[in-house]
Amino acid sequence: xKQIANGPLLIPYPNWQMQTLGNCDAFQYVQSMEIxxxxxxxxLDTGVHxxxxxxxxxxxxxxxxxxxxxxxxxxxxxxxxxxxxHFLNDIAVSCSSGSDDCWAYITDALQAKIIVFHLRNxxxxxxxxxxxxxxxxxxxITILGNLTI
Numbered sequence: 081x082k083q084i085a086n087g088p089l090l091i092p093y094p095n096w097q098m099q100t101l102g103n104c105d106a107f108q109y110v111q112s113m114e115i116x117x118x119x120x121x122x123x124l125d126t127g128v129h130x131x132x133x134x135x136x137x138x139x140x141x142x143x144x145x146x147x148x149x150x151x152x153x154x155x156x157x158x159x160x161x162x163x164x165x166h167f168l169n170d171i172a173v174s175c176s177s178g179s180d181d182c183w184a185y186i187t188d189a190l191q192a193k194i195i196v197f198h199l200r201n202x203x204x205x206x207x208x209x210x211x212x213x214x215x216x217x218x219x220x221i222t223i224l225g226n227l228t229i
Contacts, residue, residue, distance in 0.1 A: 093149070094144055094149045094150070094151070095149075098151075104127070104137035104138065105154075107123070107125050107142070108125055108126075108127050108137045109125060109126045109127060110123055110124065110125050110126075111124050111125070111126045111168055111169060112124040112168075112169065112170050112171045112186075113171070114171050114172065114173045114184075115146070116173045116175050116182060117175055118175065118179045118182075119145070119146045119147055120143050120144060120145055120146060120152060120179075121143070121144040121146055122141060122142075122143055122171060122173050122184060123141070123142040123143075123144065124139075124141060124168055124171045124186060125137075125139065125140050125141070125142060126139050126166070126167075126168045127139045127140070136164070138156050138157060138159070138162070139156070139157045139162045139166065139168055140154055140155060140156045140157060141154070141155045141157070141171075141184060141186075141197055142154045142155075143199070153199070153202070155197065155202060155204070157195065157197075157204055158204070161195060161204045161205060161206050162188065162195060162204075162206075163191055165190060165191075166188050166190050166191055167188060167189045167190035167191075168186055168187070168188055168195065169186075169187045169188075169189050170186065170187045171184055171185070171186050172184070172185045172186075173185075180199055180200040181199070181200055182198075182199040182200075183196065183197065183198055183199070184196070184197040184199075188206070191206075191208075192208065192212040192213045192214070193206045193207060193208045193212060194206070194207045194208075194212070195207075
């Protein structure tokens with residue numbers, strides 16, 4: 081890779097192969113990331129949607145060891161957990177008794193649910209509750225007498 085006009089070199093992370101559009105094994109649409117206490121980067125890749133005119137790829141979670149820049153695990157969410165139409169947005173990671181006893185909690189704003197993933201068991205499931213849905217009576221906000229939407 082060559083340097084352009086005194087600017088820094090751009091180096092894709094973790095490598096070029098993980099940046100191949102249309103290859104479902106590579107990153108397609110990274111939405112959120114989190115670093116756990118064991119120096120691993122949890123990458124939420126929502127996949128590619130046909131509305132962008134590209135190949136559809138399922139959503140996945142990729143764990144990268146930041147010391148070695150190597151993929152620790154890659155987990156593709158099954159369609160019964162993450163629907164084709166989704167909006168996975170934020171990820172929070174919690175680890176308790178060890179490096180494999182970690183949980184990821186991911187919001188799906190479109191489906192009004194939380195996706196839960198357990199690293200040790202390599203399992204995921206969705207949690208739904210009526211409190212996760214939009215309350216239309218609470219969408220208007222008034223600040224100093226002015227209505228803001």
